[in-house]
Amino acid sequence: xxxxxxxxxxxxxxxxxxxxxxxxxxxxxxxxxxxxxxxxxxxxxxxxxxxxxxxxxxxxxxxxxxxxxxxxxxxxxxxxxxxxxxxxxxxxxxxxxxxxxxxxxxxxxxxxxxxxxxxxxxxxxxxxxxxxxxxxxxxxxxxxxxxxxxxxxxxxxxxxxxxxxxxxxxxxxxxxxxxxxxxxxxxxxxxxxxxxxxxxxxxxxxxxxxxxxxxxxxxxxxxxxxxxxxxxxxxxxxxxxxxxxxxxxxxxxxxxxxxxxxxxxxxxxxxxxxxxxxxxxxxxxxxxxxxxxxxxxxxxxxxxxxxxxxxxxxxxxxxxxxxxxxxxxxxxxxxxxxxxxxxxxxxxxxxxxxxxxxxxxxxxxxxxxxxxxxxxxxxxxxxxxxxxxxxxxxxxxxx
Numbered sequence: 001x002x003x004x005x006x007x008x009x010x011x012x013x014x015x016x017x018x019x020x021x022x023x024x025x026x027x028x029x030x031x032x033x034x035x036x037x038x039x040x041x042x043x044x045x046x047x048x049x050x051x052x053x054x055x056x057x058x059x060x061x062x063x064x065x066x067x068x069x070x071x072x073x074x075x076x077x078x079x080x081x082x083x084x085x086x087x088x089x090x091x092x093x094x095x096x097x098x099x100x101x102x103x104x105x106x107x108x109x110x111x112x113x114x115x116x117x118x119x120x121x122x123x124x125x126x127x128x129x130x131x132x133x134x135x136x137x138x139x140x141x142x143x144x145x146x147x148x149x150x151x152x153x154x155x156x157x158x159x160x161x162x163x164x165x166x167x168x169x170x171x172x173x174x175x176x177x178x179x180x181x182x183x184x185x186x187x188x189x190x191x192x193x194x195x196x197x198x199x200x201x202x203x204x205x206x207x208x209x210x211x212x213x214x215x216x217x218x219x220x221x222x223x224x225x226x227x228x229x230x231x232x233x234x235x236x237x238x239x240x241x242x243x244x245x246x247x248x249x250x251x252x253x254x255x256x257x258x259x260x261x262x263x264x265x266x267x268x269x270x271x272x273x274x275x276x277x278x279x280x281x282x283x284x285x286x287x288x289x290x291x292x293x294x295x296x297x298x299x300x301x302x303x304x305x306x307x308x309x310x311x312x313x314x315x316x317x318x319x320x321x322x323x324x325x326x327x328x329x330x331x332x333x334x335x336x337x338x339x340x341x342x343x344x345x346x347x348x349x350x351x352x353x354x355x356x357x358x359x360x361x362x363x364x365x366x367x368x369x370x371x372x373x374x375x376x377x378x379x380x381x382x383x384x385x386x387x388x389x390x391x392x393x394x395x396x397x398x399x
Contacts, residue, residue: 008189009127013136015182016120017143019083022178023113024147026090026171027055029155030106031356032239032257033164036156036250040164041099045240049360052236053353054103059110060349066115067122067342068204075119075126076186082115083179089113091172094165117144118345125330125341133330138272141323145264145315148235152261156239157254207339217332219388221347223381224325227288228351230378231318233359234295234371235260238311244367246304256304259312264319271319272327279393280324285385287320292378299371322348328392 031052038045070078089112093105117140124136155167162170211217242248242256264271275283294313297306326344333340362370 012185012189013124013139015178015185016079016116016123017139018178019079019116019175019182020120020140020143021147021150022171022175023086023116024144025151025155026168028148028151028235028261029167029171030055031236032152032156032250032253033159033167034236034239035243035253036159037099037102037164041102043099046360046363048099049236049356051099051103051106052232052356055106055110056232056349056353056356057110058107059114060346060351060353062111062114063118063342063345063349065342067118067339070115070119070122070342075123078115078119079123080179080183080186082113082119083175083182085112086116087172087175087179090168090175094168094172096165114345114349118342121326121330121341121344125334132276133327134272134274134276135269136272137323137327137330138269141272141319141326142264142266142268145261145268145319147261149258149261149265149315152235152238152257153254155254156250156257160250204339208343211333211340211343214332216328220325220328220332221343223284223385223388224322224329224344225347225351226377226381227291227318227321227325228348229355229358230291230295230374230381231314231322231355232352233355233362233374234298234314236356237359237363237367237370241298241367241371242307245301245307256308257311259308260315262312263316264323268319268323272323275324275327280328281390281392283320284324284389284392285382287317287324288378288382288385289317290314290320291317292375292382295371295378296375299368299375 034045034048034051037043037051038048041048066078066082086109089105089109093102093109096102096105120140121137124133124140128136159167212221238257238260239253242253246252246256248256271283290313294310294317297310297313326341329340329344333343359370359374362373365373
């Protein structure tokens with residue numbers, strides 16, 4: 001592979017990572033705002049919390065359709081259109097006058113924005129061999145983690161000074177700038193040419209059937225869903241946790257969440273490279289176990305600094321699981337990359353939405369009991385992963 005092609009690939013990867021970053025920034029900036037949005041609209045926190053699944057579930061569902069379109073018409077048009085729609089709809093969200101309108105705009109934005117990340121992941125599976133995908137996947141998941149880190153912190157810190165409406169407007173402007181850069185970049189470079197598939201109902205269902213009936217595919221997709229339920233459930237309500245447990249204001253909550261996403265932002269490419277070298281059989285259970293441990297720690301009364309450290313460990317647990325699972329899926333679905341990665345993101349975001357909702361239901365018991373329940377759930381996944389992913393070593397490239 002010549003140096004010019006490698007440079008072009010790296011430039012596109014960086015810009016797609018920037019687009020991923022801003023999408024996850026706005027995703028993660030919303031949950032910590034739940035207490036202040038509750039006060040602004042004079043509505044209960046659990047009602048305002050519906051804005052999270054209102055975005056996540058349609059996002060996950062629509063990725064299935066974007067993946068099929070990408071397999072037919074290519075990734076370039078899907079990514080550009082989806083990013084532009086995201087910028088426009090995020091700007092319109094700033095004009096919401098009620099929680100109902102806010103939920104509506106979040107729902108529509110979830111539909112429009114869901115073509116960027118899964119198709120970017122599919123592009124990686126087309127542009128990189130399986131043996132070298134860990135690092136570029138680390139870039140993209142590092143961007144997700146970085147967006148989460150800055151979104152959960154910067155959003156809630158700035159909100160008292162600029163207001164939540166300006167936060168959405170600012171995100172829209174940045175997304176538009178990234179779209180312009182991405183559009184200009186696409187004019188200069190050639191994107192991978194892949195076989196385009198005829199979209200028939202039987203082929204669509206057969207494609208998903210093949211992905212979900214192979215042992216490796218079924219196991220990996222199930223863990224993507226269940227791990228997402230856990231992480232979104234805990235993260236969505238961390239703002240409320242710090243308010244209830246430590247009586248923090250918005251700025252203080254943002255500082256307490258500062259560690260979330262930092263491990264992936266700083267270490268994402270290195271974690272991916274480590275997975276390429278060592279395999280995923282031990283790293284995956286480690287990530288699941290760290291997540292369970294951090295949540296169990298949060299269920300006990302402890303000094304604020306230790307709670308903030310536990311949040312950082314929770315984030316590291318995510319970075320050691322979802323990117324590695326995505327790496328397996330790029331190989332499982334190598335013949336239809338768009339469909340395979342769309343199903344991955346479908347599982348991921350539907351899991352996010354379900355986790356946010358289920359943890360909200362568990363709050364009817366108590367905050368500490370909800371944390372214990374989710375921790376036990378993740379411990380179970382850890383024990384299962386030790387057995388189910390034991391063959392995911394460096395040389396395991398077969399279905």
